[in-house]
Each structure stands twice: as structure tokens, then as C-alpha cells.
Amino acid sequence: MSLINHFASIAMLAATAILPLSQDANAKTPAMKGVKNIVLVHGAFADGSSWANIIPMLQSKGYNVIAVQNPLTSLEDDVAATKRAIALMDGPVLLVGHSYGGMVITEAGNDPKVAGLLYVCALVPNDGQSVIDVTQAFPPAPGSSEFKPDASGFLSLSFKGIDQYFAQDLPEETRKTIYATQTPWAAKATTTKVTKASWKDKSSWFIIGLDDQMVPVDLAKAEAKMINAKTLELKSSHIPMVSQPKKVADFIIGAAQQL
Template sequence: MSTLQEFSSDASIAEAAILSRPQPAPAQSITKGVKNVVLVHGAFADGSSWAKVIPLLHAKGLNVIAVQNPLTSLEDDVAATKRAIALMDGPVLLVGHSYGGMVITEAGNDPEVAGLLYVCALIPNDQQSVGDVVSAFPQAPGSAEFKQDASGFLSLSLKGINSYFAQDLPEEERKVIFATQVPWAAVATTRKITNAAWKIKPSWAIIGTEDYMVTPDLARAEAKMIKAKTLELTSSHVPMVSQPNKVADFIISATQAL
């Protein structure tokens, strides 16, 4: 055998040996789940309503932004949420509490949104407003405590906070929620979404069994409508404040499933 033939034969043997070794998987198959979470607060609140959940998500290596919705109109709140989505690098799990469910159902049509998670939320269908969503069920007790000012903004009475909104929190926390609440433009309750993103995105829902703002009957009907993976908690309207560990765990499980 010539030297050239020997070299060719040895090279072929080496190449076969290399190809027979286990090869590392492509990077995309190693990475599992979504790493970005955008949290959207509801009426009378701001981004700090997620303050107990955010560190728990960070501890799992998730990137988190809590939107500061102006609560001046549905359109303004959707725009604020879409700006937060744009700040993330890659796909997003969009999480909405209460009225924030209206916001994420519209903003969730953004192509970067991989899934939706609703927390004690209002969930509209196509072309529905807040009023449309709640009209099929008896009025929630907490809604009787809405107070409208001369400028057309709603706030929640101290009785509303104590009895219907956050009744499972310590008294001092309830006082802070009352003192820091953000007025909600009444016009936001009349504006309709366009197309419901849950029709094309996987969805999850947390239901508070002692929620007197979005009642359990309404929340269960919504979850059934959107075919959501559902978690029921014995909580008020604000489980992310009263039971942050359980809410964070559910969010984390959703990110891992996407």
C-alpha cells in the first residue's frame, strides 16, 4: 500500500470513529421553557402588587418585568404592556391579574407572547368589554364599593379593600393597599378588545375561591372557555400577595411547559 493509500485509509478510520461518538445536542434542544415573564397588574393597583412574587421568579433564573399600567384606558394599558414585552429578549409568558386579564388578552397577540396566565382575572372573548365579561353572572359584592370621582375615575372604598379585595391579608397590609391604590378610568370598563389571544396561545388560570371581585363562578366559566390549566386557591382577590409562593410556583410551571 502506498503512503497516500495508508493516509487515506487511516483518515477514513478516524472519521468513522469521530462520527460514531455521541454528538452534543443542538443548543435549542437543550434549552427548555420560556425565560421571560411580564406581570400585568389590575385596577386600583400598580406593579408593586407583584413584589412578593418577583424574587421567587428571579430565584429560578427568570427575567421579570412588572408593567406600570396608567389605568387611563384599555388602549393605554395595552400599549404599556407591549412596551414591556418589547424590552424582553425572546418569548414571554404574559401574566395578568384582575382587569389585567383584559389587557393581556389583547396584548397577548404580540408574536413574542408564548402563553397567557390569568390570576383572579377577567377574561374576555372577541369584541368584549369588562361590562360584557361580567354581565352573565350576578354582580360581584366588591363592585358595590367602587366610588367614581368627578373626573370619571374609580377607586375602591376601605370597606371594599377590607371585606372583598384583600380580606385574607393582615390589617396593615390592607391599609397600605387602600392608601396606595391607583384610580381606574371608568371608560376602561367600556372599551372592547379586538381578538382574544387565548384562542391561539396556551393558557393558565388561578382562581380564588374566596374572591369577591371576580367571583369563583365567573372565574371557573372563563377557565373552561379558554381551556386553561387551572389552580384553585383558598384566597381573596390577591393571591399573589397572600400566597405568593403558590402563585410563583404556578407561574414557574407554566414557563417550563412552554
């Protein structure tokens, strides 16, 4: 036997030995139930890092995750950024929105790849509603008094707003960091209306923060009832994905498994 034929025979034997192992390994990998793609959409005064505690928990369970970096320059721009993230996914998507992100996912959720919507302490519009339309039926949340407009038409949240109303259940150092890293929010985004509310033909879930001082609890409960959402109530501030990430991650996974 030539040296070349000798090595060829060894290679064939090796391939034959490896093949059953690969097939057996694949056979032992359970199929994931529901959708495997999750797109996370942050709210006003925030960015994609607001999901930093959640993302590793979802990834460890095998989910493909994208946290959108909304520019917060207009509702249209934020919807476009979210739809770009949806387009990157290779199949059906669970779309998760926090706070003002609820407005964004309600519009972006009309994308045919979106299988379900999950709202976290969020604003949920009906057809043709803006942020102002959604909130006007209830007394203003305490945190809304701490919106600070600038000369360029953007809103920021005061330190008091972050400290007492936005993240009051988090350590002081964390509250200071959230204040320092906030992203200003275009005031015009509060008056722009969504076209069609996607929750009308999508499965929906809702997390209510019982100590939320930014989206009033009564408003959140009314929204959850309106959209017939499966609901989780947490004794948390406006940002439970930061203060109680395990409970939020488990709820997201449960929703994804049901789609």
C-alpha cells in the same frame, strides 16, 4: 527574555489556565426549560408592586421579569404599556395578568412574542368584549358595589371594599396600605372592547381564588373552561399573589417550563 516578553508569557499561561474552568462552569449550568421571560400585568386599583412578593422568587430561578406599571387611564394605554414591556424582552414571553389585567393581556397577547397567557383571578374577554360584557352574565361581585366614581371619570375602591372584598385574608396593616396606595381606574376602561382574544391560539393557565369577592368564582371557573386553561384553585382572596405568593410563583414557573 525581556521584561515585556516575561509578562506576556505569564498572561498567556493565566488565560490557558482559566479557559478550562470557564468552559467547565458553563457545562455545569443546566439549560432552562421553556421560556425565560415573564411579564406581570397588574389590575385595577393597583400597580406593579402588587407582584413584589412574586418577583424575587421568579428571579431566583433565573427568569427575566418585568412588572408593568399600567397607567389605568384607558384599556388602550394599558395595552400599550404592556407591549412596551414585551418589546424589552429578548425572546418568547409568558404574559401574566391579574383581575382587569386579564383584559389587558388578552389584547396585548396578540403580540407574536407572547407564547402563553396566565390569568390570576382575572377577567377574560372573548372577541369584541368589554369588562361589562364579561361580567354581565353573572350576578355582580360584592366588591363591585364599593366602586366610588369621582368627577374626573375615575373609580376608586372604598376602604370597605379593600377591607372586606379585595384583600380580606391579609393583615390589617397591609389592607390599610393597599387602600392608601391604590391607583384610580378610568371608568371608560370598563366599556372599551378588545379586538381579538389572544387565548384562542395561545396556551393558557388560570388561578381561581375560591374566596374572591371581586371576580365571582362561578365567572372565573366559566372563563377557565372557555379558554381551556390549566387551572389552580386557591383558598384565597382576590390577590393570591400577595397572600399566597409561593403557590402563585410555583404555578407561574410551571407554566413557563411548559412553553
